[in-house]
Amino acid sequence: MMKNALDWIVSSGALVDKPLAFPNIATRAELAQSHLTETLQTMGYRLIEECSPRATLAAPYVLLDATEEMLAEHPDIGP
Numbered sequence: 001m002m003k004n005a006l007d008w009i010v011s012s013g014a015l016v017d018k019p020l021a022f023p024n025i026a027t028r029a030e031l032a033q034s035h036l037t038e039t040l041q042t043m044g045y046r047l048i049e050e051c052s053p054r055a056t057l058a059a060p061y062v063l064l065d066a067t068e069e070m071l072a073e074h075p076d077i078g079p
Helices: 002-012 030-042 068-073
Strands: none
Touching: none
16 A cells, blocks of 8 residues: 555655655664655655654653653653
């Protein structure tokens, strides 16, 4: 299904040179994220890195065991 969506988007040309935010919060999807990012950039999209955070096993964005206090003190999440 993803290939069909990419084929449709490329054939229309409607999104060429448009900014693209492509966040990834799935810690085990680093390889898929990098391949899809490369494909989208090859197709002519401008990836906005500041709006496209990438979770990794070393730096997850979903902290399942975190308490409210831990989240409030986290340097990237807290106030």
